[in-house]
Amino acid sequence: MIKVSNLEAGYGPVRAVRGVSINVGKGELVTVLGANGAGKSSLLLTIAGALKPTGGQVHLDGIDVTGSSPERMVRRGVSMVPETRDVFPDLTVAENLRLGAYIRRSKIDIVRADLEKMYALFPRLQERVDQAAGTLSGGEQQMLVIARAMMADPKVLLLDEPSLGLAPNLVDQIFDMIVELKTTGLSILLVEQNASKALQIADRAYVLRLGEIAAEGSAAEIAEASDLHAMYLGG
Amino acid sequence: MTRHLMTLAVLIGLVVLVVLGAEFAEVRLLSRIATNLCIMLVLVLGLQVFMGNSGILSFAHVGFMGIGAYTSAMLTIPVQMKGMALPDLYPVFAGLQMSPYITILIAGLVAALVAAIVSYPLMRLSDAAAVITSFALLVVLHTVMLHWSEVTNGPRTLFGIPRVTNLYLAAGAAALAIAAALAFKESRLGILLRTTRDDEVAAGALGAHVPNLRWIAFILSALFAGIGGALWGHFITSFSPKAFYLKETFVILGMLVIGGPGTVTGAVFGVLIVTIVFEGLRAIEGLVNQAQLFSEQVVGVTEITLALAMIAVLIFRPGGLVATREVGDLILRRMKLREKK
Amino acid sequence: MSSNALRVTDISVEFSGLRALDHVSLFVEPGEILGLIGPNGSGKTTLINATTGQVPLSGGSVEAGDDQLTGLSPREIARLGIARSFQIVRLFNAMTIAENVEASALAQGEGRRQARLAAREMLGEFELLDRADELAGNLNYGDKRRVEIARALVARPRFLLLDEPAAGMNESETEKLLNLLAILPEQRSLGLLIIDHDMPLIMRLCHRVQVLASGKTIASGDVSSVRTNPAVVEAYLGSSVEVHT
């Protein structure tokens, strides 16, 4: 589905992503683990087109999409949920979701049906349909940004730290929803700090360290083999 | 230290060249142009002191130029002419007539004082808010000049101002302005103010007092503007409030932006280049109008050219022609490079 | 805790209803290096911003020795000898390296001549003297970081707060930085607070470590005890991973 080869990216002189190669198959849930500052978010932003790569390629379904603008990536079927959880605070929940379906705005009936699906998946959002998104709780905002990304009907979903700053029971809920989204055949690339949770639901995993891939394998292998503790807390 | 002296020498040398060129050519028009150029130097350097070091665009500058021009005019118009030139003048000033050389300085001080009072609260603002308030300040100053007929003769032309500004006086003032602008830039205050220009937050975290630094530069800038305005008034000898509004603002800003607001060298180069191009265009405009090639007068070509040049400079060379290093610095660096080879 | 320490007592910070810091306390002794760690979004940078007056406190107090810092502006706090660096380097890019460092001394109220001497001396120590007249904006990343630290030190701070000084550095640059920072506290008798994600760096450098998660302190103490603290492990890794030690 998505194939990233030797990707390089950074902010000015800072090289955040250094020659990273990963791939995500169709319907696969792949997680990228790593300590803070390992380059996980930069990797996702680069794939989504929000950060310009300085080297390497990104292929989507075999087509070279390296350096496409974010709006084009969405049209090609790659949606991103950034870690900053950017709801549009002054827009209502319904308006946020409507904007999520921007690229499909002419297909009114299909969009309406998808909207109902999202409300079924996130009933909390339906209760707050006309509320300004800025007034939602952190967990509700997380649900909103995921639902909003799904409204573009993506083939690939890039999720950046969905558990960030949420209470444990909410984290469980969010992860349950990610699993449910996966059953629809969606390919998911999940960046997480919460390694144990991510490894429980992922098919495969990569470990990023200082902008480079330090380990890769099935979720079980990674959980088994690599010393996560050393990676996060020093060894 | 040497590089500052080098800069000073080169820039003042340029002024001297302009003076000598104008004198030896023995063309009256050239002398006029050179005098005007030197006055522009004072005004543009004044704007550079504030805008170049603080990074904040100010529209109010020519307002202070106007204050200077009117102050010096009011104090120097011969007593016998005052009844005609300024019929509404307050009686206290009616019998007053001072030496222009003193009033030019007073003009600068009055402009600086007004700037000190009105700008103090504005210096906390940044970005768009700062620019809009400076624009508002220009409108306020203009409105006051337009209607305070006791001092300005209202919207009508004020005449009878003694002509004292000649090429040497203007060139002397320009040389002083160059020295003062350079000295300020390299002074304690100048360095600290430039840190606030490059990064306001980091400057605050070092302990720089952002509003106070800006305020001092703004006052100094108004001092230049006031003196420049007075010199201009004693050169042109009659003017109305129209002379201190958007058109003049545009020219002064254009000179600074094209030359490079960040350096004194840039300000000087900007004045030189724009003046030369302007005079060239104006001559062509004059010829075309004289030949009556078109049914109406051709006007506005100079402004259009300047506007295009400003936009082009900001797109292709955002810092202006001389963006960060003064001319002395550039020369010494080149010499060092050559030595190494 | 001695009376001349930097003391942050029970502070809270709120951003539009969200609690970024929730009753956090810490202290840094002169001559000591304290590491502040925690997962993303745990409030580390906010703590530095709150200490140096960049964000207002909604509760608690900050003192340095006998000086009350609560409610002061960043400028006043800087003048009381608290220096900081930023997560993203913030140099004065259109000014020379020398001017960058000099400005810091000037901002402390030193005269032009002393400031220049102090700046030269500092640049000498940082081996930046031969590049003093280069524009700061043209430096490479590692050098920018070093200029930023030199700029902070020339103000002779009592306490220096560094926000991710090693972020974006390669291993040799990090090593250089580590050697530089390790000797600072004793050499200049200042207290150093350092945030970084590079755990090996924190381990080798810090005398004590404090861990934040979701705006609260979840652990503090010496490096090895913090590493094996179950709450810390959970904050970093999630609950169900076994701890290898």
Next chain:
Amino acid sequence: MVGFLQFVIDVLSLGGAYALMALGLVIVYGILRLVNFAYGELIMVAGYSLYLLNGSALPWLVMAAVAVLMSMFMGIATDYVAFRPVRAKSVTAVLITSFAFSTLLQNAALLFISPRPRNIPLPDLFTTTIEIAGVVTPVRNLLTIATAVISLALFAWLMRRTVIGIAMRAAATHFTMARMLGVPANLIISSAFAISGLLAGIVALFWLGRIGSVVPGIGLEPLLVAFIATVIGGMRSLQGAVLGGFLLAFIDTGLNYTLPQDLLKFRDAFTFSLVILILLWRPEGLLKGPASGQRT
């Protein structure tokens, strides 16, 4: 009572025009955080379009529509000439380029048309007066009120109900996030400039209708009005712009009614001093606008 009604009509008709002007400035500022100094020239462009169409056989409404379209076109052109090339560089750079562009347009009018005022075609309706409850008022004033109400309602509908409107409001807070949903950045920005031009074009009809002619410097006063109104109301809030417009009209009209003659000439100085005071008291204006914002 008659005096009061007169006052209300004056405030509403002036306020309607002011509010539309302010809205046109804010819609661009809200999204890009950049002030458009060439905004007043949109009025000038509409005016000269009318002048050039004068004498053609077209009905006035068609001429008016063409003038408004020209103003929209020039709005978009402003973006391409003055904003787009320097947008990423600095706030000051854009202020200067838009100021330069403003001067460029004015002088182009001076050069290619004339420095002297040029008459524009107006429908008879604009010059007739009407008596309501004892108050004699130009029909133009009532038309201004009606047009302002309709335009404001349309504008509100556009921003609340259409996808592009919602996208513009979204872009005002998180520009990059809007792009990550597939909203093209350039479309949003061009739309903002087009709407800005549309509003200026509509105001131009009434603004010029009062004077009957157009000169190259015509844009300055409406620009000043828009500045003051937006600063009072809040530079980033659409509602604030409307509020600021009506408030300014209230202040202006109030000063007109109350200030003695010899102080009235300083009215602009008073209102601008007020701007400065308001910015000091509330740098954000009366209404704060969206919670956060970023430039592209």
